[in-house]
Amino acid sequence: MFGKELIRGIYTENPVFRLLFGLCPALAVTTAADTGLGMGLATTTVLLGSNLVVSLLKNVIPPAVRIPSFIVIIATFVTLVGMTMEAFFYPMFEALGIFIPLIVVNCLILGRAEAFASKNTLGRSLVDAIVMGIGFTISLGLLGAVREILGSGSILGFQLVPGTVDMALVFALPPGAFISLGLMLAALNYIAIRRKEA
Amino acid sequence: MKAALRMIFVLGLIAAVAGGALAGVNAWTAPIIEENTATRLQETLASVLDADEFELQEDTEQTLWHGYRNGELMGYVVRLRVGSYSPAGIDTLVGLDTEGNVQGVFIFGHSETPGLGDKIEEKWFLEQFIGLGIGDDIARGVDVDGITGATVSANAVMTAVRNSVRFVGEYAGLIDEPGIINLADVPDGTYTGTARGFIDNIVVEVTIEDGKLVSVVVIEENETASYAGPVYDQLPQAMVDEQKIDVDIVSGSTGTSQGLINAVKDALAQFATGDIEIDQLAGGIYRGEALGYDGKIVVEAEIVDGQLVAVTVLEHNDTPGIGGVAFETMIERLLAAQTLDVDAVSGATHSSQGLLDALKDAFRGAPRIEISRMEDGTYFGEAESFGGLLKLKAVVADGQLVSVEVLDHSDTPSYANPAFEEMIEDLLAAQTLDVDLVSGATISSQGLLDALKAALGSAPRLDLSQVPDGTYTGRADSFGGELELEVTVADGVITDITVVSHSDTPDYANPAFEELAETVVDEQDIYVDAVSGATISSRGWLSALEEALRQAVTD
Numbered sequence: 001m002f003g004k005e006l007i008r009g010i011y012t013e014n015p016v017f018r019l020l021f022g023l024c025p026a027l028a029v030t031t032a033a034d035t036g037l038g039m040g041l042a043t044t045t046v047l048l049g050s051n052l053v054v055s056l057l058k059n060v061i062p063p064a065v066r067i068p069s070f071i072v073i074i075a076t077f078v079t080l081v082g083m084t085m086e087a088f089f090y091p092m093f094e095a096l097g098i099f100i101p102l103i104v105v106n107c108l109i110l111g112r113a114e115a116f117a118s119k120n121t122l123g124r125s126l127v128d129a130i131v132m133g134i135g136f137t138i139s140l141g142l143l144g145a146v147r148e149i150l151g152s153g154s155i156l157g158f159q160l161v162p163g164t165v166d167m168a169l170v171f172a173l174p175p176g177a178f179i180s181l182g183l184m185l186a187a188l189n190y191i192a193i194r195r196k197e198a
Numbered sequence: 199m200k201a202a203l204r205m206i207f208v209l210g211l212i213a214a215v216a217g218g219a220l221a222g223v224n225a226w227t228a229p230i231i232e233e234n235t236a237t238r239l240q241e242t243l244a245s246v247l248d249a250d251e252f253e254l255q256e257d258t259e260q261t262l263w264h265g266y267r268n269g270e271l272m273g274y275v276v277r278l279r280v281g282s283y284s285p286a287g288i289d290t291l292v293g294l295d296t297e298g299n300v301q302g303v304f305i306f307g308h309s310e311t312p313g314l315g316d317k318i319e320e321k322w323f324l325e326q327f328i329g330l331g332i333g334d335d336i337a338r339g340v341d342v343d344g345i346t347g348a349t350v351s352a353n354a355v356m357t358a359v360r361n362s363v364r365f366v367g368e369y370a371g372l373i374d375e376p377g378i379i380n381l382a383d384v385p386d387g388t389y390t391g392t393a394r395g396f397i398d399n400i401v402v403e404v405t406i407e408d409g410k411l412v413s414v415v416v417i418e419e420n421e422t423a424s425y426a427g428p429v430y431d432q433l434p435q436a437m438v439d440e441q442k443i444d445v446d447i448v449s450g451s452t453g454t455s456q457g458l459i460n461a462v463k464d465a466l467a468q469f470a471t472g473d474i475e476i477d478q479l480a481g482g483i484y485r486g487e488a489l490g491y492d493g494k495i496v497v498e499a500e501i502v503d504g505q506l507v508a509v510t511v512l513e514h515n516d517t518p519g520i521g522g523v524a525f526e527t528m529i530e531r532l533l534a535a536q537t538l539d540v541d542a543v544s545g546a547t548h549s550s551q552g553l554l555d556a557l558k559d560a561f562r563g564a565p566r567i568e569i570s571r572m573e574d575g576t577y578f579g580e581a582e583s584f585g586g587l588l589k590l591k592a593v594v595a596d597g598q599l600v601s602v603e604v605l606d607h608s609d610t611p612s613y614a615n616p617a618f619e620e621m622i623e624d625l626l627a628a629q630t631l632d633v634d635l636v637s638g639a640t641i642s643s644q645g646l647l648d649a650l651k652a653a654l655g656s657a658p659r660l661d662l663s664q665v666p667d668g669t670y671t672g673r674a675d676s677f678g679g680e681l682e683l684e685v686t687v688a689d690g691v692i693t694d695i696t697v698v699s700h701s702d703t704p705d706y707a708n709p710a711f712e713e714l715a716e717t718v719v720d721e722q723d724i725y726v727d728a729v730s731g732a733t734i735s736s737r738g739w740l741s742a743l744e745e746a747l748r749q750a751v752t753d
Contacts (some may be wrong), residue, residue, distance in 0.1 A: 001381065019631055053404065057212075060208060061208055061212075062201065062204055062205045062208060064205055065205045068209060069208065069209055069212050070211055071211050072209070072216055073212065075216075075272060076216035076219060079220055080219065080220065080223050081233075083220075083224060083227045084223065084227060086227065086234075087226075087227035087230040087231050087232050087234070088230070090234055090238075091694050151424075
């Protein structure tokens with residue numbers, strides 16, 4: 001049951017590569033694998049909190065004010081995560097910068113609250129948050145890893161090729177984010193089409 | 199209605215719970231965040247000053263830390279915010295050692311244009327400040343380079359470093375506080391003063407009437423109008439209203455504000471109280487008066503190259519037998535001591551004190567230079583002008599100024615050159631330094647005048663262009679005894695200087711002689727600085743050189 005859900009989060013409904021959710025942080029913070037993973041985990045935490053509260057309150061919140069309610073709930077969790085990160089994970093907080101408060105407007109979170117948590121049981125909502133979060137984290141980590149390897153020749157700060165070798169710096173810069181994401185989307189689409197045909 | 203109330207209630211409740219949760223977590227994390235910030239601040243401070251413990255000082259005008267290592271004071275770190283291209287300005291940290299020399303500069307925060315202004319964070323730019331300190335200009339083109347395309351941002355950092363150095367200099371007592379100017383002591387009149395603003399020099403005219411400051415007018419400046427405007431609107435008025443010079447600066451325009459204040463101080467500097475240091479005085483003839491035992495004493499004193507060379511009592515009414523003798527004794531003491539801090543002659547206290555007061559009065563004023571009393575010779579002098587240092591040569595013969603030649607300057611040629619020509623023509627015609635400045639090139643004209651004053655206030659020097667070709671021998675006393683050298687001049691250029699014999703310690707003297715010879719040949723100037731570590735040998739060598747060349751001219 002959970003395994004099937006996990007595959008849904010990682011592959012069939014992968015937030016970044018299949019649903020194209022949360023592209024803003026996915027492009028901006030994936031200059032290296034660790035910032036990508038950090039962003040993914042921060043988002044997962046917020047997702048878990050918001051899905052939990054939204055699912056619990058789904059029968060209490062009047063439909064007319066559900067969006068403002070969701071936004072207040074999400075914003076609260078984002079701020080809590082931000083404060084905690086500043087206190088305990090400062091280098092990551094510094095590296096992610098403005099993109100931490102911007103988790104509020106990550107459509108993945110509002111999307112899961114609106115489309116899933118507000119219509120499903122607490123248990124299913126939490127599982128959804130976990131698998132979607134894992135999918136998001138893996139996507140960002142992967143994108144970050146590709147860009148870090150191509151752009152800096154290292155992975156998670158560990159130098160793979162000698163520092164004297166010039167790497168394709170463009171991959172560490174904003175254009176590289178678009179190029180990497182585009183190529184990865186193309187590859188996944190290619191695989192999906194081949195599977196459908198087969 | 200019920201539905202609406204429900205909406206308000208639910209949303210309100212969610213917001214309240216959210217607020218509570220945030221307040222709770224904030225109370226938990228805030229102290230940790232604060233501690234982290236403090237740790238990071240210490241680390242940042244350590245990047246500009248080699249110390250491991252920093253202590254924030256209280257009640258200082260600027261944010262200042264003392265930096266310690268093993269309990270020993272290593273220096274200071276100053277945090278300053280200076281106005282710049284972006285309205286928020288630039289937040290800087292400057293680390294200085296206990297002598298006031300810059301050890302490191304860190305840009306704490308800025309909002310300059312990315313790609314242009316943010317080049318101020320580049321290592322090469324910040325590292326060029328290291329080692330500069332009190333006495334250095336810390337100005338673009340003088341001892342630091344600017345950044346093309348980011349002139350304003352780079353200037354702001356220079357202002358920050360300059361002000362940090364000055365602040366620490368005053369804070370740590372490394373430089374004397376500028377003398378206190380008591381407006382009531384300033385005679386009526388209009389005074390002109392110049393000081394460096396944010397971009398360039400600011401020239402002001404300050405008018406004093408009945409011991410009161412009645413107006414401050416900016417007559418020349420080159421600042422950015424939008425920043426400087428409020429400074430010119432507010433500061434002069436504030437000075438007149440408050441009857442003081444150190445008024446509050448306009449925030450966001452620190453450089454211009456400080457420049458204006460310094461220019462006003464410069465205008466009135468001659469009336470500042472405090473000790474008079476004879477070696478700091480410009481050369482020339484000073485006249486002053488004061489009350490003696492019985493009426494006025496008028497004195498004249500002559501300063502040459504920072505030395506008091508003559509004091510003459512022109513007028514007095516004191517008892518001849520007592521006052522006259524007292525004056526002679528006092529003048530002897532003054533010439534020997536080269537300071538005004540000499541004992542009064544017992545039995546003639548009033549006359550002695552009167553003479554000292556008259557001298558103080560004299561030295562607070564500007565010196566007069568009487569060309570008719572100048573010794574014949576060639577005089578060299580330099581002064582700060584519009585674009586930098588201006589060097590000139592003046593020749594006096596038979597009590598007449600016969601020529602003035604600008605040797606080197608960095609002013610805008612199209613303005614400065616015609617102005618110099620006009621000034622020189624006026625000076626030669628008037629045979630006094632009291633000539634009008636050329637309008638449109640006031641600062642350049644003033645620079646020329648200042649350089650001429652400096653030249654005529656120093657002792658005459660040898661003019662190399664007067665030396666015929668040949669090899670000349672000169673002798674002088676040096677550290678260990680007589681030193682003899684030979685100098686070769688060809689086509690008006692010194693080509694070679696060889697020491698023939700000397701009795702100085704070879705280990706110290708020989709390298710110094712080599713260095714001096716190289717410098718003199720390079721610069722074609724025989725008045726160069728002594729080599730440190732071999733000062734007396736250097737002086738001996740330089741005297742022998744001058745003697746050799748002087749003979750060549752008179753022969």
